[in-house]
Structure formats: structure tokens, C-alpha cells
Amino acid sequence: MGRTSDARERLLEAMMELIWVGSFGSTSVDHICERAEVKKGSFYHFFESKHALAMAAIEHGWDAFQVRLDKAFSVSLPPLVRLETWIKQLIAEQVEMKAKHGRVLGCPIHTLGSEVGAMDDIFQKVLKGKLALYLRYLESAIRDAHAEGVVQAPDASAKAKIVFSYSEGLLAHARIWNDLSILDSLYDGVKDILRLDNSLIPA
Amino acid sequence: MGRTSDARERLLEAMMELIWVGSFGSTSVDHICERAEVKKGSFYHFFESKHALAMAAIEHGWDAFQVRLDKAFSVSLPPLVRLETWIKQLIAEQVEMKAKHGRVLGCPIHTLGSEVGAMDDIFQKVLKGKLALYLRYLESAIRDAHAEGVVQAPDASAKAKIVFSYSEGLLAHARIWNDLSILDSLYDGVKDILRLDNSLIPA
């Protein structure tokens, strides 16, 4: 009963875009509504607050992201290929966003998490959950790679955390410099951390 | 002539504190004035805008930080001791801030830089300058360590960038998790990246 609408989806996507390009603090409800072509009353019909929309937008964005993660880290692939695909996807996404918005955007979860700090408990809980999930993909691939003997990582969990922090740090660096070429070193950096002399892909 | 005042310094410190604990966006001129116990009129007597104060506060905070960097990375010390002192200082600072504000704050320049992205050119120029300067300390110590043969870093510049991105990523991680213990792995992580089996300090 009643009419249908895609305003909810348009709001989710506008919010994600604005938070990613700018920040949570710099994104106002009016801006979101304008971008989504939705009137303010409709906004509050679908979401009870700006915070609630932000949470839903992160959740929504993550779901799409996880599909790509599942593909990149498919257990059907050799572990080194998984890692290589992950890096390729990551860079491709940044290239796409730079083409779209003229800026290197980095990782939205890390950027948003840094911004709000531990100021908002519920918010932070969601972000921490996603980041922990992300880390698991890396850890599993590195553990498998170690088991195959193609990588030196007796403590796969510790190694994954290093790779993860490094990649997030580098993404933030690229965002601050607004320079895609900074990401060129990601491939070699991960190789270095994992002690791979040759290509990630075995010949 | 005319009276003197330390209101300028109080404003600089209040701004630094509020930006570091929260964010630029969440910090209002009223908050700054309240924290610094300065009336708004006085604020605009010393600084022409909130932006201008933020820039001055970063500059002011960096100057104090650089004194500690110069001490930690003193060429009089063996390169590995420099790196160890750097990590010790970094952690000590985070411990101090957590005791003071109840939160792990991470690196203010990286956090602020991520927040404003490339949206504010002048802002970003200052932040990039500081980060580039910071990187030089690491690079020099790693190059010296390699020359002494105590570290495996034929490309000291590349290695320094990895260590730097890793440390910034880890700091952001600790901020998001609001957990000091995350920083415990910094020591081992840097050792791993630099290929040091034993303690950083030679026996």
C-alpha cells in the first residue's frame, strides 16, 4: 500500500559521496537533500537523523565493497593472486574516484573513523566492525600464502596488521597529497613487507 | 606601547587541543574562545579567521614537536637508537594525551589532513610541508642504519616511506579503536619492516 520511492537509495548514495569527498562535519542535511534531489521532509521520513543516515550509508557502501572483496579474495585463487587482485582493485577504485571527483579520496571508513575519533560510540562500533572484517581477508590470504611457502609470515595475524596499517596510511597519504602516483608504491611496499623478491604472481 | 597579553598563546593551544581531540569541523569559534577564556572580539583581534588560527596553531604545535624530533633523531646517537627513541617518544605522547583527554588522539596532522582532504589548498600546503619534513628524519636515520649495516634498506627513501605510512596508519587505527595497546605492535612492526631480528638497540 501507498506509493513507492527510490529516495532512500538516492539519500544513501548522496551521503556516501559527500562524506567520502569531504567529511561528515562538512556535510549538511541541506547539501545531502540537494544532491539526492529530495526535500527535507522526505529525508526525515526515511531517516531519523543525519547520524542515522551516515550509519546506513556506511553499511550500504560496505555491502557493495564486500562483494568486490569476496571476489578478490576468492579462495579459488592462489593467495598471492588474491593479494594482487586486492591491490589492483584498490587502485582502480581510487583512479575511478579521482576521475569522477577530481580528488584522491582514500578509504572512507578510515577517514571518517579518524574524524569522529571515539566521540561517537555507536558510530565507531560500526566502523570498527567493518575494519576488523576487512583485516580478516588480508589475514587469511597471508596465512594461506605462508602455508604455501611463497611468503614469510609465521605470524600471519601480525603480518596482516602491518600490511593493513601500511595500506591505510598510504591511502591517507595519497588523499592528503591528492596524488594517485603515491599508490604506485603500494605494490612494492606489500612485496617488501611480505618478503617477496619476484612478482606477486608466481610464474 | 599598550598592554600585553597571552591570549594569543591561549588561543593557539586551545585550537590545537580541540582540533586534535575532535576535528576542525567540530570545533567552533565559540568553543575555542570558551576554552581559551578569551572573548570573541579578542579572537578576531589576533586572528583574521578560524582558518588563520588553525594554520597558526599547526605551525605552533609543529615547532614544539620538532624540538622533540631533533632530540630523538640527534645525529650524535646511533641510528637504531634514534629510531627507538622516536617510537618511545611517539608512544609516550599518546599515553600522555590519553591520560589527559581520555582518548587516543593519533597524529593531528594526518587526521586533519585526511579531514580537509584537498579541499583547502593553503591548509593542505602547510600540512604537506610538515609531513614531508617528518619523513626526512626517518629517511636519514634509516639511511645511516643501512650504511652501518645494521638494517636492510638499500633504498632508504622507499623504506622510510613504508615505515612512515605504517606508523601513521597504526596511529589512526589506535585513534579509531581508542586503544593504546594497538601501539605496542609499532616496535615489532618497524623491526619487521627494517629486518631486525634482535632488539633495535645493539647490545
Place this chain on the structure above:
DNA sequence: TTACCACTTAACCAACCAGTCAACTAAACA
């Protein structure tokens, strides 16, 4: 065909935002 209700619309609110200003105060120096 009609009744219901999910959705839409625009006007509205109090609080807050960055920034202005003119009158005022007191410390430093001659």
C-alpha cells in the same frame, strides 16, 4: 473504484555559525 497510507512538499523553528563593531580599559613608555 475507492480507500488507505507511503511518500511529498514547503513553511517553519530555535540554536548555532563565523565574523563585525564601537566603546572601553589599562599597561607601557616618555
Place this chain on the structure above:
DNA sequence: TGTTTAGTTGACTGGTTGGTTAAGTGGTAA
């Protein structure tokens, strides 16, 4: 001691903030 002037004060502005409300509109399902 008197003059200068850097620093102080509080009231003010116009615009924006997140959020509310009440009256409508039109698609859907019975």
C-alpha cells in the same frame, strides 16, 4: 603623570544548522 595604543568587551548581524510539522498527493492493493 599623562598619552598612547594594544588589548578587551558584549552586543550585534545575516546566514546556516539539524530537525519539526501539518497539509497534501498519488500509487497500490482490495
